Amino acid sequence: MSQSHRIDAKLAGGQIDRTRTLRFTFDGIPYQGHPGDTLASALLANGVRLMGRSFKYHRPRGPISAGSEEPNALVELRTGGRQEPNTRATVAELYDGLEANSQNRWPSLRFDAMGINDKLSTFFAAGFYYKTFMWPKSFWEKLYEPIIRRAAGLGSVTREEDPDTYDKGFLHCDLLVIGAGPAGLMAALTAGRAGKRVILADEDFRMGGRLNAETFAVGDSQGADWAAVSVAELSAMPNVRLMTRTTVVGAFDHGIYSAVERVSDHLLTPAAGKPRQVLWRIYTGHAILAGGATERPIAFENNDRPGIMLAGALRAYATRWGVKVGERIAVFTNNDDGLRTALDLQAKGVDVVAVIDSREGGDLLPGIRHLRGAEVIDSTGSLGLKSITVRQSNGRSETIAVDALGVSGGWNPNVNIHSHHRSRPVYDASIAAFVPGQDGPQGLLVAGAATGAMSTHAALKTGRDAAMAALGLGTGPDLPQAEDAPVRITPLWHVGHGKGRAWIDQQNDVTVKDVKLAKQENFTSVEHLKRYTTLGMATDQGKTGNVIGLAIMAELTGRSIPETGTTIYRPPYTPVAMGTLAGRSRGKEFKPFRLTPSHHWAKEQGAVFVEVGNWLRTQWVPKAGETEWRQSVDREVLATRKSVGICDVTTLGKIDIQGTDAGAFLDRVYANTFSTLPVGKCRYGLMLREDGIVFDDGTTARMGENEYVMTTTTANAVTVFRHLEFCRQCLWPEMDVQLISTTEAWAQFSVAGPNARKLLQKIVDQDISDAAFPYMGAGSITVCGGLRARLFRISFSGELAYEIAVPTRYGDALLREMLAKGAEYDPIVYGTEALGVMRIEKGHVAGGELNGQSTALNMGLGKMVSKKKDAIGMVLSQREGLTEESGYRLVGVKPVNPEAKLTAGSHFLETGAAAVAENDGGWLTSKVYSPHLGCDIALGYLKGGDRKIGQRMRIVNLLAGLDTEVEIISPHMFDPEGERLRG
Amino acid sequence: MASLQAMTALGAHGAAVVEIGPLRISERLDVALASVAARRGRMADLAKTAKAAGIPLPEPARHQSGEPYSTFWVAPEMWFVEAPYSSHELIADLLKTALGDAASVTEQTDAWVVFDLAAPNLSPVLERLCNVDFQVVAEGYATRTVMEHLGVYLIKRGPGSARIYGPRSSAESLLHALETAAAAAF
Amino acid sequence: MIIHHPILGPRDAQEFVYLGDATLIDRPDGMTAGVEAFHDYLYNRDNPAGEHRELWYHEQGDRSWLVVTRNTVTHEITKVELARDVARARGRTK
Known part of the structure; x- marks a missing residue:
């Protein structure tokens, strides 16, 4: 019974390619769809309405929308490392081989054990957690939170690494148009024809916006055809960049927008080298928000059953995708747009059994049972809608068997991005919705349904006019003929009947009752309402539910909707994956590496590297037979002090x-x-x-x-x-x-040890005897027969030492030359560990x-x-607190028992003093094993330390369980007189 | 100096050339580079000596070609001067002699790795790397910018031609970034 | 944010490093001023909700220090000057 709910192509062809079949699975069951389908449209075409379980009560849910506002139909896409939770089936583009799974259910979507939560709903009302799990405190972490986390929640995160890559990039334009419906297309045409640089971005994979879901004409053609022709014209303009599958997610300061382009989400795997998604930073002169409007439902008891949808979504599934959601369909509306759904469906041969119109009086639709002054008050059907209960104007109730219901409570302009800089939307009673307010982002204009201009003609006109205003154009294109129907709505937010639950925010399971509870507990401000009930705090940011919630609060408190106000939206407009935000900065690409001039030599030797900032420095260079790092480090220190060692110090x-x-x-x-x-x-x-x-x-x-x-x-x-x-x-x-x-211009090496001068004299062209090049000498020299170089007689190790520098390209060769020419001195290369040992020995x-x-x-x-x-x-180094005689002083430390171990970070205590903060005398800053002294040694800051040289104290580390008797010594633990380095 | 063999920033002994789709990345080993900064209050003197020596001193954010010296602006009253390495390995000494005490000169040749990029259109790859509006800026535009966390200089030589100076120690990371961006773009 | 660099024109604020209040230019003379004056200079700053003159360094650019006049509430930038010029105008000739 493949694609049982697909409408005959002659009645509703839709924008799908029926000549090609795509195979996919949902919860392991194979289905078929067509190119142009979303996962939701394809499942609906196969008669599948149940797609998920709700967050808190685990109620069976199906899609209520056909777009990115979807709160219910959240699924896991793909498997393995590519598994992605909480994706909206309504915008997931179908491809051959797609694997999708329902989430937040166990053991199966049809039978979910946690459905028990629904029966216990009394316990899960708003504020329940706050009130119940308060006491005892220790139970929270151990008992309550794990249970709640298991019971509630959405999809699961894969434990595997994401095999795909994500890019970031930067774009520039005179005009960014957000949304490619009639307003956006007209704005882009206006600016594009004027030669301006335009970016037109739309989250959908097909441009046209609502025109793709409607049947009326624009000019001489169907709206969808006009859109396609317009897109073709724009795509031929070199100054226009069309970006489908691209969601503008945020407005930032001074005309900067961010957008997520889903480059490969519609493919089984990305093409070689191509990222899955790109996060674009878009610099704009101006921007036009033409993001359209989102329909909102009307709350009534059990209004969340699979099969109950927004009326405009029913229409979209029929028109764009050739799908009838049910065999017997009813529409519940408070405005004329709901009637359009009934007519469109009927024209496609769908059985529209009733239109329940909450408004009294007025004309009746021809050929359809149109009930005026009526309301839907309840529904039945545990895993999908079976019937609705209608209360007619005369008060009589009637049960009507239907398997789909379209609900239209009016349309909310998509003001989201306009309020990203805290601009508050204002209520427009004529359309019973919030429209963009003042003080939106600088340079952002709004057009089309996003401003509350709901007709096609108004969208085209405001789109053109916004582009002209933004760019200072004197003229613009003529507008094609289009419908200009007025908005006729009588607000109805919820049906006041019964004691059951009527859902407002389906993703966070917030009901009318929760709003009443919030009011009862005096959380009447919209901001309190939001936080107390979690209304609008789910991943959909309450695109379908917020306005109903605050309107109900207005009713309950006897305030007007403008007095009640609204919360505002923040970026991102739709959820953004963490990988997209990370971009290329993952794993080895997290940050660039900096390689030293001796890196390639060291790699040949099997050196161990350490990250120092972005640098990879040689930590030590193991020799054959050395199995433990200390063997290598001790050898490097002893060899340097005995003869000569070389260390790459280019990183300074x-x-x-x-x-x-x-x-x-x-x-x-x-x-x-x-x-x-x-x-x-x-x-x-x-x-x-x-x-x-x-x-x-x-x-x-x-x-x-x-x-x-x-x-x-x-x-x-x-x-x-x-x-x-x-x-x-x-x-x-x-x-x-x-x-x-x-x-980076100079490769610099430290050459240290008693034979440093002898070795260097074989390299350096000039005389570097002590007389010619004394301690702390510096100057330009040449090496190896004329190469320009620099020599500094400085020491960090306490040995006779030099630092020699050559142009970086010769660094590798200089090192090899020093090792070869100085072979008779058995030179070694030492790393940062030996460097650390020697500098600590020297203080x-x-x-x-x-x-x-x-x-x-x-x-x-x-x-x-x-x-x-x-x-x-x-001046400030002389401040009182910094000059105390009893302040911290650098000291050397060695254990009284040479076998005893020291640990950096341990604290000084007097013998016999309790290990409490008041007795703290300071701490060890650095610790190494000194092969020269044959024991651990350390540097530390000790209060009054300069007067404690020679004393015995304790080193205590409560974390490491260490309490060691030590001797305080001069920090200059090796060759204190400095005879070696002046030699 | 015959006894020492130079190693490139990529750890090789010859210039790297990489092709990804229509993009060709060519490492340049034949560029000598030095910074020239006017001494305080000596800009007029520097302009005079530079002119006499045939060293261009372009406006901010500009590169100016010449023979043998080409120059790009890096900071107020500071430029990077390029010349052929084979004839000007000692570029700093040559410039000091030419410019006298009106300028501070510092050798920069080995501080950088140099990549020339060539493709019919470079915008698709550069827009994934940096915020420069490459399509719009004029030929000869020179700027410092950031590519994958690395501070680089980018010089536009034509719609399909650019030179990048990147920090030498990160040459491998920079080349990797160029390659991955090109693979994604083309 | 976009900072309109006096030499280079509009540049993304991502290229800059922020330091803070531009009064850091007004460093007292260490040979004549004492600890009190330096304490005041270093630690006592205004923290206005509104117009603020602050130091930004174009690290990934031309290394100019700039004095940016920015509204800390709206992020509107009304003036950008080279810090060197500001310092000279404030008499920092030595």
Whole structure:
């Protein structure tokens, strides 16, 4: 009985390709549909109305709409890593091989065990959780929440990685038109013909909007045909970009919009290299919101059964998709648009058994049982509609057997995007709906049904006029002839009858009773109503339900609807997948990598890398037979201290500072003095923040009279540069200083150890004896027979050490050359771990000590802060709280028992003191195993630490269960006299 | 210096060329680059010496071609000057000599990886990478922009021709971004 | 947001780094002003709901520091100046 509900093609061909068949499954059962179908239209064509279970009560539900406003027909699409929950069957484009499953049901959609919630509904009214699960507090996490989470909810998330990619991109236009119905198409035609750059975006896969769902004419042709001709004209314009399957989801400041393009959602799998979706950032001169209107239902008892739909949706399924939702159909309406549904369906041979029109008097439809002054008050049918109960104007009730009911309570303009900047919609009594208010997003105009202009003629006219106004055009195209029927509506929000539940917000299971309860508990403001009942807080943001809810609240409180007001909408217009927001920034593509000049050499050696910011640095380089990281690190440290080691230090920030005021500028940004540094020398510099806390450190060399090279820590390279630009432009604009980063221009290696000079002398063309190139010397040299290079005699390890730099392209070759030429000294390459061991042995501060809370005084570097000159941070570093003698001081630490272990982050305590906060003496900032000292060593900040050298204390770490006796020693734990580095 | 062999930013010993659909990405190893910044209050002097030396100093957001020097603007009173690497490896020294003390000059050659992009129309790939309105900006437009978190310079040489300067250490990541964007676009 | 850069025209605010109140330009002289003056300079800021002059850095652009006059309620930007020009106008000649 394939596609039992498809209407004969002669009566309603629809915009589907009946010559081709698509196969799909729903809950494992195979079905067939046609290209042009949505999942919902194809299921309805197969007589399937039941598509889901409701959020809270697990009520059987079917679609109520034919668009993105759908609250009920939420399904899981696809399987495995591509499984996607909570997609709306009404907008899921059908493709061959689609697998869909219902959700929020167990064991099956037809029999759902949690349907018991529906029988216990009294317990689940608004505010139930707040009142019931309050006590005892400890039960919440352990008992209540897990039970509620299992019982309520929507689809399930796959545990597998999404195999698809998502892109981001940027578009520019004079005019963005949101929605390609009659208003949007007319706006795009107006702007496109005037030669403007236009983007026309529509969430549907077929442009035309409601024209595709209607039967009336535009000009000489059917509306849908006029739309197709218009789209063809636009697509031929090079200045117009047509974007189907593209939802504009948000309006942002200054004409920026975001849109989600579903590039591959209508395919089984994306084509090679193509993303599933693209998140576009659209820069616009102007935008026109032509998003149409959404029909709203009328609340009556049991109005949520599968088969009960919005009247306009019934019409759309018949006209666009050639589907009759039922064999015997009735329509319940309070306005003329509902009558149009009845006529359209009848013209397609559908049996329209009754039109229940809540309005009194007026003309009756010919050839249809048209009941005036009547209301639908109840329905039956557990898994799908079987009958409705109608109360006629004379008060008599009648049961009518129907399997589908179209309900029309009027149409709400889709103001959503217009209120993304908090513009409040205003109530227009003539159409009984909210229309866009004042102060919408700058540059955004609204046209068509989104403004409340409901006729086709009005849509075309307002679309054209909005484009002319936005772009300042004097003339526009002539409008084609189109219907201009007025809106005739007598508001009816809910049917006042009985004690059963009448649904308002079907996705969050909010009923008329819940609104009454909210009123009873004095949550009468719309914002309170929303939060107390969760009205409009589901994934559909209450597109079909909100206005009914607030209108009922208005009734209950005796206020008018304008007095009651409305809540507003936020981005996104429809839900956006997390993958779309992440774009390419996933896994290895999360951020770009930065590779050092020695990376390829290190990779050949099987080096282990560590991420430092975006850099991949060599952490250690294992040799054959080394099975544990400490073996490699200890070896690298010992070999360096014994002979020579090489470390890639390219990652340190390098900033070229030139100008006649370069020295004076450095005096202002460093706590110590640089203007007196001789050319050809370098100096350790300490940079403070204005609040007196240490910001960064590094060595800066004077390469010429007006030329310095500053180094920064790897981590702060960018922020130091930004800070220097601030100082240069905002504080001292008269200084002659020019800045440029050269971090990446030079490959720089530290060469350290007693044989460092001997090794380098085999590379460097000039004499680098101690006399020719003394400690803290710096200068331009050449290597390997003439290649320009730089040499700095600085040490971070306590050894005789140099840093040598060559143009980056030669970095790899220089390293290989040093290892080859210096082979007699058994040079090794060491990584960041050995670097850390040696700097801690020597007592140099790094990340753990430069923690953004510590002063020069804390680090034992207080004397570096010159008070003879003005520098950033100089004044505030002298604040009372920062200069206490009993404040934190950097100390070295080693365990009394050499076998004992230390842990960074542990706290200092006096012997015998209880491990409580009041007795805290400070903490360990960095810890390593020192192969030189043969035990764990650490640096730490200890209160009054400079006066505690030689004392014994305890190191306590309650988390690690550690309580160790230690000796406080000088932080300079290796070669305190510095004989080695001056050697 | 014959004893040291240069390695490209991509870890190879020759320029990379990648073709994805109609797009051709060509790594350029033959560009020498240096920054030139006017010393404070010396713009007029710099303009004079630069003119004499045949070094263009274009307006903001512009690239200007010349022989041997081509230049693009990077910051107020600061430019990047390009020249053929084979003849101008020591570009910083050459510029210092030419411009005297009116400018601060810094070698930048190896700070960047250079990719030339060529396709009949580059907009479809560039719109997935950066916010530059490539279709509309004039030839010779030069700007700093961001591509997949990387700060790059983008120079428009024609509707289907552009040059990108990206941070050298991230050359592989940048090329990967260009390739994936091209695969998605074309 | 779009910031109309005085040299480069409209640029996306994503290219900028935000610092805060433009009064950070008015740094006291460390050789004459004391802790109190610096404390005031660094910590005491107005936080207006409305027009605010603030510092933005064009990090992914031309590295200009800008003074942007922006309404913190509506995000309307009414003026954008080069911070260097503002600093000079405020007498920061040394």
